[in-house]
Amino acid sequence: MNHLPPxxxxxxxxxxxxxxxAGLVAALRLHPMFEVFVHGVDNLSREDPQVDVVIADYPAAxxxxxxxxxxxxILASARILVLTPNDREADIRRAIESGVHGYLLVGSPLxxxxxxxxxxxxxxxxxxxxxxxxxxxxxxxxxxxxREIEVLNLVASGHPNKAIARLLRIELGTxxxxxxxxxxxxxxxxRTHAARIxxxxxxxxxxxxxxxxxxxxxxxxxxxxxxxA
Numbered sequence: 001m002n003h004l005p006p007x008x009x010x011x012x013x014x015x016x017x018x019x020x021x022a023g024l025v026a027a028l029r030l031h032p033m034f035e036v037f038v039h040g041v042d043n044l045s046r047e048d049p050q051v052d053v054v055i056a057d058y059p060a061a062x063x064x065x066x067x068x069x070x071x072x073x074i075l076a077s078a079r080i081l082v083l084t085p086n087d088r089e090a091d092i093r094r095a096i097e098s099g100v101h102g103y104l105l106v107g108s109p110l111x112x113x114x115x116x117x118x119x120x121x122x123x124x125x126x127x128x129x130x131x132x133x134x135x136x137x138x139x140x141x142x143x144x145x146x147r148e149i150e151v152l153n154l155v156a157s158g159h160p161n162k163a164i165a166r167l168l169r170i171e172l173g174t175x176x177x178x179x180x181x182x183x184x185x186x187x188x189x190x191r192t193h194a195a196r197i198x199x200x201x202x203x204x205x206x207x208x209x210x211x212x213x214x215x216x217x218x219x220x221x222x223x224x225x226x227x228x229a
Contacts, residue, residue, distance in 0.1 A: 008032070009052040009121035012075075014039030015083060016057045020106065024055060024083070027110055033118065051078040052121045053102075058084040058095065065099040079120045083113075089138050090202030092131055102126040138201075142185040149203060151178045156195040156204045 011034050015021040021038065028034045037051070054075070056064060061082040064075075081102035082095055092103055102120040104113060105128055112128045119126040127135065144152065147168075154164045161179070165172045179191065188194035198204045 008035045009118070010035045010037065010049050011053045011055065011117060011121070012037045012039060012051045012078070013055050014060065015055060016060065020083065024113070027113060028117065031114060051075055053081055053117055054078045055081050055083055055117070058082055058086050058091070061100055062095060062098055065095070079123070081116060081120045081126070087131065087134060088200070088202030089134055092127075092135060093138075096125075103131050104128045105130060144182065144185060144203065148178050148182050148185075151175060152182055152194065152198050153204045155179070155182075155191050156198060 011028055013021050013024045013028070013036060015024060025036055025038055028036045035049075054061075054064060061080050061084075065080050079101040080099070081104065082100055083104045083106060085106045086092075087105055095103060102116050102125065104116050104126075108128045108130075116126040116128065150168060151164055154167060159167065161172060161175045165175045168175070179194075183189070183191075183194050186194050186197045188197055195204065
């Protein structure tokens, strides 16, 4: 019986970190199931085959996902896989809700990279084991209301209850009630502890928690990617 060769998936690597990008290309090119292109190196044009998977850092992936509906040309049917050190719960959720198809953490086993790219190329959403576990855990936690998140952001930025009440134009007792609910939902034993948990989970603003901003990307990255559209 004659067997047709498996279809190769076209993968575009456009990660902002040059060392990670080089490692991705070297690893993927060991597998005949992938045809690998490098953003900024391979001069892709409209005549080239459609890209099946784009591997990008978090900011560029988010921008690409949000502009996917307008994409044309070789990126028209591309699915996006994030490779990032960012494992904050809220940021993972934001990426998935934006239309990202795969989420991998830097430092994941090589097998997860290969499995992830292959799955995404075939239209299957993929999260590596630690990300999937974190998201599964999040489903068991009570969700903070929008008002509780507002209060928590002000707590994280150092505002006392009276200032929070004034800024949000609510009663001091209401602020205290919100704080009690926040600490119970987060399993925190103090305001500071609640702020730390919220920062780790991505529930408060990056600038408020004095963390590096994972969403801040050079504006040119997605724009350069769209030159292929």
